[in-house]
Amino acid sequence: MSVSTFFCPSWVDVGAGVLNTLPDIVRPYGNKVFVVMDAFFANHPLKDRIIGLLEGFELEFYTRIQPNPRDNDIDDGALLCRDFGANSIVAIGGGSALDTAKAINIVATNGGGAWDYARRIGETPREITEPLLPLIAIPTTSGTGSEATRYSVITDHITHAKSTIKTDLNFPTRSLVDPDLTVSVPRKTTALTGIDAFAHCFESYIGTKANPFSEMFSLQGMKLFIESIERACEDGTDVEAREKMAMCSTLGGLSITHSATTLPHGIGQALSGVTDAPHGGSIAVCMPEVIRWTLPYGQKKFAEVACMFDPSLKSLPEEAQANALPDILDNLFTKIAGEKMTMRKYGMTEEKIPEVVHTAFYNYKGDLSRHPRVPTEEELTELIRKCL
Amino acid sequence: MSVSTFFCPSWVDVGAGVLNTLPDIVRPYGNKVFVVMDAFFANHPLKDRIIGLLEGFELEFYTRIQPNPRDNDIDDGALLCRDFGANSIVAIGGGSALDTAKAINIVATNGGGAWDYARRIGETPREITEPLLPLIAIPTTSGTGSEATRYSVITDHITHAKSTIKTDLNFPTRSLVDPDLTVSVPRKTTALTGIDAFAHCFESYIGTKANPFSEMFSLQGMKLFIESIERACEDGTDVEAREKMAMCSTLGGLSITHSATTLPHGIGQALSGVTDAPHGGSIAVCMPEVIRWTLPYGQKKFAEVACMFDPSLKSLPEEAQANALPDILDNLFTKIAGEKMTMRKYGMTEEKIPEVVHTAFYNYKGDLSRHPRVPTEEELTELIRKCL
Numbered sequence: 001m002s003v004s005t006f007f008c009p010s011w012v013d014v015g016a017g018v019l020n021t022l023p024d025i026v027r028p029y030g031n032k033v034f035v036v037m038d039a040f041f042a043n044h045p046l047k048d049r050i051i052g053l054l055e056g057f058e059l060e061f062y063t064r065i066q067p068n069p070r071d072n073d074i075d076d077g078a079l080l081c082r083d084f085g086a087n088s089i090v091a092i093g094g095g096s097a098l099d100t101a102k103a104i105n106i107v108a109t110n111g112g113g114a115w116d117y118a119r120r121i122g123e124t125p126r127e128i129t130e131p132l133l134p135l136i137a138i139p140t141t142s143g144t145g146s147e148a149t150r151y152s153v154i155t156d157h158i159t160h161a162k163s164t165i166k167t168d169l170n171f172p173t174r175s176l177v178d179p180d181l182t183v184s185v186p187r188k189t190t191a192l193t194g195i196d197a198f199a200h201c202f203e204s205y206i207g208t209k210a211n212p213f214s215e216m217f218s219l220q221g222m223k224l225f226i227e228s229i230e231r232a233c234e235d236g237t238d239v240e241a242r243e244k245m246a247m248c249s250t251l252g253g254l255s256i257t258h259s260a261t262t263l264p265h266g267i268g269q270a271l272s273g274v275t276d277a278p279h280g281g282s283i284a285v286c287m288p289e290v291i292r293w294t295l296p297y298g299q300k301k302f303a304e305v306a307c308m309f310d311p312s313l314k315s316l317p318e319e320a321q322a323n324a325l326p327d328i329l330d331n332l333f334t335k336i337a338g339e340k341m342t343m344r345k346y347g348m349t350e351e352k353i354p355e356v357v358h359t360a361f362y363n364y365k366g367d368l369s370r371h372p373r374v375p376t377e378e379e380l381t382e383l384i385r386k387c388l
Numbered sequence: 389m390s391v392s393t394f395f396c397p398s399w400v401d402v403g404a405g406v407l408n409t410l411p412d413i414v415r416p417y418g419n420k421v422f423v424v425m426d427a428f429f430a431n432h433p434l435k436d437r438i439i440g441l442l443e444g445f446e447l448e449f450y451t452r453i454q455p456n457p458r459d460n461d462i463d464d465g466a467l468l469c470r471d472f473g474a475n476s477i478v479a480i481g482g483g484s485a486l487d488t489a490k491a492i493n494i495v496a497t498n499g500g501g502a503w504d505y506a507r508r509i510g511e512t513p514r515e516i517t518e519p520l521l522p523l524i525a526i527p528t529t530s531g532t533g534s535e536a537t538r539y540s541v542i543t544d545h546i547t548h549a550k551s552t553i554k555t556d557l558n559f560p561t562r563s564l565v566d567p568d569l570t571v572s573v574p575r576k577t578t579a580l581t582g583i584d585a586f587a588h589c590f591e592s593y594i595g596t597k598a599n600p601f602s603e604m605f606s607l608q609g610m611k612l613f614i615e616s617i618e619r620a621c622e623d624g625t626d627v628e629a630r631e632k633m634a635m636c637s638t639l640g641g642l643s644i645t646h647s648a649t650t651l652p653h654g655i656g657q658a659l660s661g662v663t664d665a666p667h668g669g670s671i672a673v674c675m676p677e678v679i680r681w682t683l684p685y686g687q688k689k690f691a692e693v694a695c696m697f698d699p700s701l702k703s704l705p706e707e708a709q710a711n712a713l714p715d716i717l718d719n720l721f722t723k724i725a726g727e728k729m730t731m732r733k734y735g736m737t738e739e740k741i742p743e744v745v746h747t748a749f750y751n752y753k754g755d756l757s758r759h760p761r762v763p764t765e766e767e768l769t770e771l772i773r774k775c776l
Binding site for chain 2: 002003004005006007008009010011012013014015016018148212215216217219220224247250251254
């Protein structure tokens with residue numbers, strides 16, 4: 001039985017200025033608002049703006065957020081949230097802030113520690129039995145899509161093992177995706193988070209779990225990426241481009257919610273675990289090569305995406321269209337990031353390949369198995385060598 | 389502030405055989421299942437199949453459903469549902485069965501009468517304060533899209549006034565869209581319900597409330613309609629075509645959930661109120677003429693849709709592409725229905741035009757106001773005359 005499922009209960013508002021609706025959204029829940037916010041904003045006008053918007057509410061800020069959210073930071077935040085007696089949680093920042101807030105919500109309401117709820121080989125995640133608090137997600141970058149997913153990625157602070165809490169209760173109650181908040185994001189971050197958003201759409205599209213719902217989100221997200229990423233990188237104040245990228249990011253979240261990421265995320269996340277590669281960069285340095293290796297296994301969809309980037313390809317045979325995609329992406333990623341990204345620049349070496357391969361097979365097997373061409377360990381080793 | 393909202397909390401499974409998951413879905417809610425089902429199925433194998441699937445559950449069937457659901461049928465059903473002590477409601481049938489069940493759910497849990505909750509000029513609909521029962525929607529035609537909307541259309545049994553209950557609580561908890569259930573739908577019904585599904589996608593696409601979310605649903609829905617409606621009409625057992633139309637119908641629901649219908653539904657529904665025209669037919673007889681009248685106001689989108697139907701148009705100028713759309717639809721509707729549908733065949737006359745115009749302006753003003761060209765009463769009169 002082949003079933004296509006549509007499900008994302010989050011209410012997502014996308015548009016310049018939607019942040020201003022925040023007080024009306026939290027008011028019905030009660031007076032105490034627990035705000036999870038990137039520490040980066042501690043002395044930033046955005047914090048003052050939130051305080052101004054939520055005047056009259058009792059606020060508690062929590063800012064101990066790391067790029068890979070640690071379970072102990074989450075557990076400490078959860079204690080604080082519970083002691084405070086929060087009526088709602090507002091999460092503001094990049095993917096890490098949103099993922100931290102989602103996990104804090106679970107631990108604050110259901111006890112235990114964040115790691116208990118994560119997926120681990122051979123263990124059943126702890127059950128969530130108590131209702132969560134309403135959570136309002138406000139992304140400040142266009143990339144993660146966490147505002148429309150059931151995931152929070154967390155890392156064990158001792159072993160540095162990475163895992164995911166995956167539950168339908170993790171969908172934010174409301175998401176306010178306000179492109180005005182991304183206007184001050186620097187060019188490089190705009191490029192790398194944008195590549196992540198594109199990757200969510202693209203990988204979900206080519207993956208074996210793709211269905212008519214996910215394909216629809218993927219295609220619309222890729223279309224918006226193509227229309228806007230260069231403009232958003234060249235001129236951060238181009239609000240129209242920022243708005244399209246904000247929408248692209250949300251559509252990326254909807255794409256992975258209805259299908260899932262594939263091999264580029266599998267390699268990229270393993271690479272980020274072994275080196276210091278940023279998430280978007282870790283995907284950019286492997287995606288073109290991954291596509292080359294996958295070409296005959298996904299020709300039709302690669303050809304479609306290539307033609308979206310370059311409509312002049314439409315007169316060529318499908319194979320030629322598909323073959324053009326790796327270079328199209330390679331050139332675009334270099335252009336928007338302002339430099340050629342490589343694994344070596346991120347500290348990757350020949351010697352570290354086995355560790356990346358092992359991590360990919362151990363932690364990101366799902367990404368590998370959903371790819372249209374599933375690699376063996378030997379094939380993955382050779383593929384990563386080509387990316388160096 | 390321009391906001392694009394994504395929101396549909398229904399969990400929708402589309403696929404041949406998904407009906408078989410029904411017992412697992414209702415079990416957690418409890419043993420008592422209130423089944424709202426078209427009377428048509430009283431001696432139909434589907435009823436036996438439901439009884440078989442829900443063996444061990446306590447069932448109460450309610451089948452007093454009319455094509456335009458009456459408030460008194462709903463109120464009587466609600467009493468029965470409450471007396472029965474239902475734990476969940478299962479709705480099986482066409483749009484009327486689904487809309488009846490949605491309204492029964494509200495009245496059974498919140499008291500009063502169905503009409504109290506409907507939108508009426510000058511009145512505030514009664515507030516829903518008590519939680520509703522879980523509702524599982526199982527459409528047996530591909531048209532209404534009610535499985536993914538917040539609407540139930542109801543009719544006052546005395547005045548025959550028609551109105552809508554519109555609330556976010558009206559989204560089904562789960563929807564099982566099983567194309568196997570549509571295999572026995574006769575050709576004409578397949579065509580007319582299919583036209584309705586297409587109209588949901590198309591009207592939402594051209595309407596002034598369209599946004600990137602609704603457009604995405606609309607485009608995917610229209611693509612599936614184009615790929616499958618002729619096949620589904622020619623050979624009802626073509627399961628692939630039936631599956632595409634089932635998906636098209638759900639996408640139509642998602643389209644109107646995120647945007648809304650426009651002038652063809654405004655005229656069509658008014659026509660159905662004044663004559664006996666079936667819903668899909670009432671739209672088919674006016675849509676081509678409505679498009680002709682609207683051409684310069686929505687040229688770009690009309691051209692896009694025309695090229696989806698006939699890619700050979702792509703070499704022509706946009707105006708020529710758009711101009712081709714009315715005839716494309718007129719010919720297709722005639723072909724799939726097996727006859728040219730006209731307003732006159734449905735009993736419409738010159739003399740009834742004022743009543744249709746009045747009804748459209750009084751009951752379906754929203755459809756009119758969201759259309760890219762908003763008609764005056766004189767213009768609407770002239771337009772309907774052209775459709776005769």
